[in-house]
Amino acid sequence: MNKISTKLATYFFLVVLIMDIFLMFYLHRNIINSKVDEELSTLLANGANHRDVLMEHYSDVTIKHIVLMERDANREVIITDQQGAILGKSDINVTHIEQLNPILTGLHTEEDKILVSNWRDSPYIVSAHPYKVNTGQSGYVIMFFSTAAINGMVEDLTMHFGIAGVTSFIVLFIVYAVLSNVITRPLIRMKEATEKLSEGDFHVRLTVNSKDELGELAGSIQKLANDLERLKSERNEFLASISHELSTPLTYLIGYSKVVSRGDLTEQERVQYLEIIVEESNRMKELVKNLLELARMDENSFTVKKAFFAACPFFEDIHKLVEPSFSLKNIKLRLHCEGEYQLFADALRLEQIVINLLDNALNYSDEQSEVILHVSQNEEKTIISVKDSGIGIPAKEIDFIFEKLYRVEKSRSRAFGGSGIGLSVVKELVEAHGGTIEVKSKHGEGSTFTITI
Ligand SMILES: Nc1ncnc2c1ncn2[C@@H]1O[C@H](COP(=O)(O)OP(=O)(O)OP(=O)(O)O)[C@@H](O)[C@H]1O
Ligand SMILES: [Mg+2]
Structure with a gap:
């Protein structure tokens, strides 16, 4: 019933x-x-x-x-x-x-x-x-x-009315059968599908035949199942990447700690190994910091505290900060910022955004190339672009690079040491500022990331 x-x-x-x-x-x-x-x-x-x-x-x-x-x-x-x-x-x-x-x-x-x-x-x-x-x-x-x-x-009439009554009962039963076919069956299938979903089985296939509310509901459940399936595989990939990212520096740390604790090393070797240990520890610290950042963004628990500050001095400071890493790789980092305008943003977050983009430009560019950080103002908006002439991003991958843990040609990025978090953090931060981020890139020729805030 x-x-x-x-x-x-x-x-x-x-x-x-x-x-x-x-x-x-x-x-x-x-x-x-x-x-x-x-x-x-x-x-x-x-x-x-x-x-x-x-x-x-x-x-x-x-x-x-x-x-x-x-x-x-x-x-x-x-x-x-x-x-x-x-x-x-x-x-x-x-x-x-x-x-x-x-x-x-x-x-x-x-x-x-x-x-x-x-x-x-x-x-x-x-x-x-x-x-x-x-x-x-x-x-x-x-x-x-x-x-x-x-x-x-009167008898004839009563008989005809009786026949009409019986016919309407039969019609009613036909309606019941049709209703149970048209309404109940799809609902039962949807119920089974949601039960499968709640048990963690996301391989759900609901065929959507009708364009009515039931069809829409089936479509929504199918989309939910697809999203959950994608999230599940993303999570697995995420966990695999994290364990890989953490295990590589840990292997170094354990190996070099053992070497350092041996008594037969020269002072110079010991310093060299300790430097490697510090470097790897920093990489791990950085990774864990990024992960935490990402987790907090997912919960929307981070806040953007906007304030006015002078634009060019801010970018000059960043330039000073990152310049040494670029020189080490023989890459020229140029800053174009003219005028005396003010920026209304969260300085710490904006620095994080720009450093992430510069970090990518550095990582994915060849030696002897050039990276340009260009800042300009257009009406009320500030446009910040980072242009490199590095390896570029294949056109078919461009739509995905802002997704969490997405790396172009996984082996390629791993060789560069990336974990695929940077750009997703950048995107969330830019959007939290009410801004937009765009990318133009040609495989083999270089990329330009443009932020408008
Ligand atoms: N300037 C660039 N040139 C070429 N490829 C880029 C550039 N910026 C990003 N990419 C590609 O986009 C992917 C995602 O970038 P993202 O910054 O999110 O991750 P990552 O650099 O791999 O790791 P990290 O979390 O350490 O930043 C990178 O793996 C890289 O393949
Ligand atoms: Mg990066």
């Missing part, structure tokens, strides 16, 4: 039933009433006709003729005189006349009158038509119409 289709069918059933009952009752009553009315007026008209004829040509022959005229199956006639004696009658059963006697003997009417209209219980409906002839004779023409015909019609 919890099925939606059963509920719908029940409501549908009740509505149809109430409508059916009302309609049938209304029609039944009206059809019968109008039929009875029609018969009564025919009876009155015939009676009046006979009476008129009788009054014009009062004679035994006329009485006989009138009686002969009412020899059909449903109608009968009696003609009486003033005292109630029967002057002429058709084939009507004597007992019916006797039953009518109490009415006929006390009958005093100047006008045509329906004597019996109860068609349900009485065998005839009866009308009386008084006549009075100049020669002094008077009496009644009494007309009878057999109610068997009306009762037969």
Whole structure:
């Protein structure tokens, strides 16, 4: 009984039933009433006709003729005189006349009158038509119409209505079957799909055939399943990358710590190995810091504290900070920033953004190349671009580089030491500032990242 289709069918059933009952009752009553009315007026008209004829040509022959005229199956006639004696009658059963006697003997009417209209219980409906002839004779023409015909019609009508009722029940069952097919089945499939999802099985295939709300719901569940499947594989890839990223420096740390603890090293070797240990530890620290940053961004728990500060001195400081790393790789880092405009941003976050981009430019450029950091102002916005002439990004990969842990040609980036977090952090930070980031790149020729904030 919890099925939606059963509920719908029940409501549908009740509505149809109430409508059916009302309609049938209304029609039944009206059809019968109008039929009875029609018969009564025919009876009155015939009676009046006979009476008129009788009054014009009062004679035994006329009485006989009138009686002969009412020899059909449903109608009968009696003609009486003033005292109630029967002057002429058709084939009507004597007992019916006797039953009518109490009415006929006390009958005093100047006008045509329906004597019996109860068609349900009485065998005839009866009308009386008084006549009075100049020669002094008077009496009644009494007309009878057999109610068997009306009762037969009522029976027929009731049977037809019964057939209509049964047909509507059958239609109702067909509707129920269709409803359960069209509504319940897809719902059951969706329920099974969501159960599979909650158990962690994301291989869900829901076929969306209809364009209605059910189709949309199935589409949404399918999308959810696809997203969860993608997230799951991303998470696995993420964990694999993290373990790889952490295990490489750890291997160095363990190896070099063992070497350093040996007693047979020269002072110079010990310093060299300790430097490697410090370098690797820093790399790990950096990675863990980035991961934490990413986790906090996912929770939206970081805040951007904007303030006004002078643009060019800010970028000059960054240039000073990173320049040595560029010189070490023989790459020229140039800064173009002119004018005295102010920036409205979170200085710490903006520094993080720019350093990340410069870090990429450094990592993915060859020696002897050039990297340009260009800052300009356009109306209310500041445009910051980092242009390198390094290895570039293949066109088919460009849409994905801002995704977490995405690296172009994984082996290539790993060789460069990246973990695929930098740009996703940059994007989140830029968006938190209400800005945008764009990239133009040609494989083998270089890339330009442009931020507008
Ligand atoms: N300037 C660039 N030139 C060429 N490829 C780039 C450049 N910047 C980013 N990429 C590609 O985009 C990928 C994603 O960059 P992202 O900065 O997010 O990660 P990463 O540099 O690999 O690691 P990290 O988290 O240490 O920054 C990189 O792996 C690299 O392949
Ligand atoms: Mg990077």
